[in-house]
Amino acid sequence: MEKFDVIIIGAGPSGLSAAKILGEGGKKVLLLEKNPKIGPKICAGGLTFKDFEFEIPTSLTERSFHSMKIHCFNKILEVKNKKRALVTTINREGLGQWMAGEIKKNVEIRLNSEVIEIGDNSIILKDNQEIGFDYLIGADGSLSLVRKHLNLPTKKIFVAIQYVVPEIFPELEVFFDKSLFGSGYAWIFPYSNHTSIGCGADLKFKEPTSLFTNFQHWLKEKKMDFDQAELQSFPINFDYQGFNFGNKFLTGDAGGFASGLTGEGIYFAIASGQEIAKKILDSSYKLSDLKKILKIKKEQEVLGKLLMFTFLRSKILTQYSFAKYF
Numbered sequence: 526m527e528k529f530d531v532i533i534i535g536a537g538p539s540g541l542s543a544a545k546i547l548g549e550g551g552k553k554v555l556l557l558e559k560n561p562k563i564g565p566k567i568c569a570g571g572l573t574f575k576d577f578e579f580e581i582p583t584s585l586t587e588r589s590f591h592s593m594k595i596h597c598f599n600k601i602l603e604v605k606n607k608k609r610a611l612v613t614t615i616n617r618e619g620l621g622q623w624m625a626g627e628i629k630k631n632v633e634i635r636l637n638s639e640v641i642e643i644g645d646n647s648i649i650l651k652d653n654q655e656i657g658f659d660y661l662i663g664a665d666g667s668l669s670l671v672r673k674h675l676n677l678p679t680k681k682i683f684v685a686i687q688y689v690v691p692e693i694f695p696e697l698e699v700f701f702d703k704s705l706f707g708s709g710y711a712w713i714f715p716y717s718n719h720t721s722i723g724c725g726a727d728l729k730f731k732e733p734t735s736l737f738t739n740f741q742h743w744l745k746e747k748k749m750d751f752d753q754a755e756l757q758s759f760p761i762n763f764d765y766q767g768f769n770f771g772n773k774f775l776t777g778d779a780g781g782f783a784s785g786l787t788g789e790g791i792y793f794a795i796a797s798g799q800e801i802a803k804k805i806l807d808s809s810y811k812l813s814d815l816k817k818i819l820k821i822k823k824e825q826e827v828l829g830k831l832l833m834f835t836f837l838r839s840k841i842l843t844q845y846s847f848a849k850y851f
Contacts, residue, residue, distance in 0.1 A: 528657035529555040529633075531805065532648060533664055534640050534671060536563045538791055539777030539798035540664030541624040542579075546802035548631035555656065556632055557648075559639035564621025571714055572613045575792045575821075585620055587717040589613040590697040597701040612697055614716045620791075640665075643674040646772070660805050661773045664798060667762035669779035681764035681781065683709070683788045684733055686740055687723025688751040694720045705739040708786075722749065725761070725788045733758075761788045765822065768815070774801045782818065786825035793818055 531547050533540045536558035544556045572581070589610035595602040604611060625634065642649040647657045663671025672679065693715060700711040707730030714721040724740045744751065765781035768774055776782065777794035784793065800815040 526647065526655055526657050529553050530658070531555070531660045531662065532557065532656065532658040533662040534648070535664035535666060535669075535777070535779065536621070536625065536634065536636075537664060537666065537777060537794060538620065538624060539779075539782075539794035540662065541621065541628065542795045542798035543662055543664065543776060543802040544632045544634075545624070545628045546799055547805060548628060550802070550806040552631060552806070554632040555658075556628075556634045557638040557640060557650075558634065558636050561637050562618070563625045563634070563636070564618035571789065572615050572791060573611070573789065579795050581615075581620065582623065585615055585623055587614045587616060588715055592697075594696055594698040595701070596698065612714075614714055614721075615791075616716075640670060643671060659772060662798075662801060663773065663775045663779040664777050664794075665779050667760040667778040667783075669762075669775065671773060672775055672779050675770050675773065675775070677766050677775075679762050679764045679781070681762070681785060682728045683725055683761040683763055683783065683785060684728055684736060684758065685723055685725035685761060685788055686737060686756065686758045687721050688754040688756060689719055689721055690751055690754050691719050693718070694722075700743070702743070705743055706736070709736075709788075711740070711743055722751070723757075727785060761790060763822070763826070765819070768797065768801060769804070774805070776801050782822065784822055784825045793822065 530552040531554045533544055533554065533556045536556055540556060541563075544554050547554045572586070590612050591607060591610050592603055592605040593611050595604060628634070639651040640648045641651050643661070646659070647655050648661070649655050661671065663669050665671055667679070667682070694713050695715070696713070697715060698713040702711070705711075706724055707726045709724060709726030709730075711724040712722070722744075724736065724743070726736050761783045762778045762781045763783045763785035768776065768780050776797045778790055780797060782793040782797045783790040796814055796818045800812055803810045804812060
């Protein structure tokens with residue numbers, strides 16, 4: 526039976542970031558991706574200033590916004606930051622391909638490789654090939670097979686719905702309406718040659734059918750007709766219940782590292798992947814950055830709960846708080 530020091534399931538930002546560090550640290554790594562290509566993913570594709578800590582090339586970005594309009598209770602709050610962009614949109618395929626290209630040592634990437642079964646020290650692929658491991662990292666997204674294998678329920682899901690339209694909108698905007706989106710929001714995210722117009726909500730407050738109906742109602746109110754456009758939907762897991770389970774680890778959306786307030790996932794995915802890789806390389810590593818991202822995540826989710834009850838009435842959401850989290 527073929528064997529590797531570390532098998533990583535999923536070649537998204539978390540799996541790619543973990544693979545790079547593990548390979549540089551001398552581990553023999555197998556990175557498995559079930560899809561035929563690295564990178565493409567249905568998502569709004571927004572980066573905040575935190576993401577650029579990872580030296581993501583600006584050439585991969587599409588549009589940067591130093592201001593955003595926040596709509597709530599028929600009022601508009603405009604948040605600005607002259608020094609740095611609040612949100613930058615990015616092509617996910619380009620990001621994935623760049624991250625894969627940064628992996629130089631000791632990592633084998635296999636595409637079209639779907640894992641169907643996980644054991645104590647081996648995995649089985651769809652073609653019935655069995656491969657052994659010392660460590661396994663689940664970087665396989667919100668519907669993670671590794672998380673299921675660990676019997677971890679997922680109770681905190683942020684569901685996003687969006688249309689990708691060829692029209693170019695001039696401004697980045699978010700819309701809060703508790704009656705329509707619960708603690709979530711709708712958005713207009715412009716790219717260089719298209720725009721993502723969507724909404725997202727915590728399933729605890731809005732179930733998918735209701736969210737879709739409310740989204741359609743909101744679009745009609747805004748006089749937006751996208752009947753001919755492709756409707757996309759994707760889950761975001763923010764139910765963090767730990768990352769280390771013996772010789773198995775969860776990172777990114779698989780570990781529930783995404784934000785329960787904004788649905789932001791790229792920053793948390795890359796950071797958690799890096800931290801878990803460092804922990805595998807050095808069991809005494811203190812995980813300082815992991816503690817930092819969990820703190821940010823907790824703060825955001827507390828703010829999300831406040832949204833349900835105060836919703837701007839108590840001025841909880843100031844320009845500072847939005848500039849900090851978006």
